[in-house]
Amino acid sequence: MNNTQLIKQAEATMPTDWGRFHMKAYSTTSENNMPHIAMVSPKINVDEVVFVRIHSECITGDLFHSNRCDCGEQLNKSMQIIEEEGGILIYLRQEGRGIGIINKLKAYNKQDEGYDTIQANIELGFDADLRDFNVAIEILKAEGIKRIKLLTNNPKKIEVFEQSSIELVERIPLETLVKEENKAYLKTKKELLGHLFRSF
Numbered sequence: 001m002n003n004t005q006l007i008k009q010a011e012a013t014m015p016t017d018w019g020r021f022h023m024k025a026y027s028t029t030s031e032n033n034m035p036h037i038a039m040v041s042p043k044i045n046v047d048e049v050v051f052v053r054i055h056s057e058c059i060t061g062d063l064f065h066s067n068r069c070d071c072g073e074q075l076n077k078s079m080q081i082i083e084e085e086g087g088i089l090i091y092l093r094q095e096g097r098g099i100g101i102i103n104k105l106k107a108y109n110k111q112d113e114g115y116d117t118i119q120a121n122i123e124l125g126f127d128a129d130l131r132d133f134n135v136a137i138e139i140l141k142a143e144g145i146k147r148i149k150l151l152t153n154n155p156k157k158i159e160v161f162e163q164s165s166i167e168l169v170e171r172i173p174l175e176t177l178v179k180e181e182n183k184a185y186l187k188t189k190k191e192l193l194g195h196l197f198r199s200f
Helices: 059-063 071-085 100-112 117-123 134-142 155-159 183-191
Strands: 007-015 020-027 036-040 050-056 087-092 147-151 167-172
Touching: 020 134, 036 134, 050 071, 059 071, 059 100, 071 087, 071 147, 087 134, 100 117, 117 183
Parallel strands: 050 087, 050 147, 147 167
Antiparallel strands: 007 020, 020 036, 036 087
C-alpha cells in the first residue's frame, strides 16, 4: 500500500444466495479493475459491535470450490453469519497469500512434489505470506465501524487490530470440515502459521 487514500469508488445493491448486500468497491483509483470489495449487510449497525470477516481472494476455493483449501467454505459460512447478524465481509484481492494465481498454481505443483504450502512459496522465491491486512482497517474506518467481532482463525488478522483504533471485542472461530485433500494444508496452517483451530 502506498500513501494514496483508499476510497469507495462505486457501490450497488447485490442480491445473493445468502441474502441482499450492498457491494462496494474500494480503491485508490477508479481505473482499478481489481478493487477490494466490501459486502455490507443492510442489517449492519455501526453503533453496535459488528461482525467482520477479512477474506483474501481465492479463485480456486471461492469460485471453483477446490478441496485443496478451506477458503470457499469459510467464505460461505462467513456470508451466512454476516447476513444473519448484520456485518461486513471485506474481500481483499490478495490471491495465493499475495503471490497471485499464476504463482499459486506453480506452488500447487510444488506441493504435489511433497512441499508444504510454506516451503512451496519459498521454493518459488516468496515469503510464506505476503498479504497486507491493514487495507481492511482503512475500509472499516471508511464504513464507520468502531467495534467488531472478527470471524477468523488467523492470528495475523487479530494482530492488525492491536495497532488500530478499531476495538476487537471477540474472535469468532471459523472452522470447516477437514478433508483428505486439505488435511496437510490445514496442519501446516495450525502448526507453522499458528492458526487457531479447535477441532484439528
